[in-house]
Amino acid sequence: MQKILVPIDFSNGMEKIIQKSMQMAKAFSGSIYLVHIEQPIRDISGRDHGDPVDEMTHDYPHETAKLNALAKRIRNDGIETHAIFIKGVPSLSILEVEQKISAELIVMGTHGHGVVTGILLGGVSQAIIKKSACPVLLIPI
Numbered sequence: 001m002q003k004i005l006v007p008i009d010f011s012n013g014m015e016k017i018i019q020k021s022m023q024m025a026k027a028f029s030g031s032i033y034l035v036h037i038e039q040p041i042r043d044i045s046g047r048d049h050g051d052p053v054d055e056m057t058h059d060y061p062h063e064t065a066k067l068n069a070l071a072k073r074i075r076n077d078g079i080e081t082h083a084i085f086i087k088g089v090p091s092l093s094i095l096e097v098e099q100k101i102s103a104e105l106i107v108m109g110t111h112g113h114g115v116v117t118g119i120l121l122g123g124v125s126q127a128i129i130k131k132s133a134c135p136v137l138l139i140p141i
Helices: 014-027 052-075 090-101 123-131
Strands: 003-008 031-038 081-087 105-110 136-140
Touching (some): 014 052, 014 136, 052 081, 081 090, 090 105, 105 123
Parallel strands (some): 003 105, 031 081, 105 136
């Protein structure tokens, strides 16, 4: 497993996902591809809200700085790390990056719900499990 794709959303459980990804990368001499996806803001009719250029100008620098800082922290631990920022639909964007980089493993978080976890997997996790060409490791957060 040389290319590990790690979708992150900067939520409270992110650190657990990062630690497991780093453990896997070290064990298999792999590299980590962090991907953060921002969904375009839409109004109630489903149309994009506002000017996409203004939206990117507003959101992109802050999120990119956080993503780059995280990538640097992982690199400082001796792991080759890449940071990817995308605006789009999370499940589709993750699958596109998976194909583009030929990922060999996806490590992502899911909210555990006891006995019925399988039934209550989030929409993104479920879509990735169904459509991914590589194994998916779900980390309960």
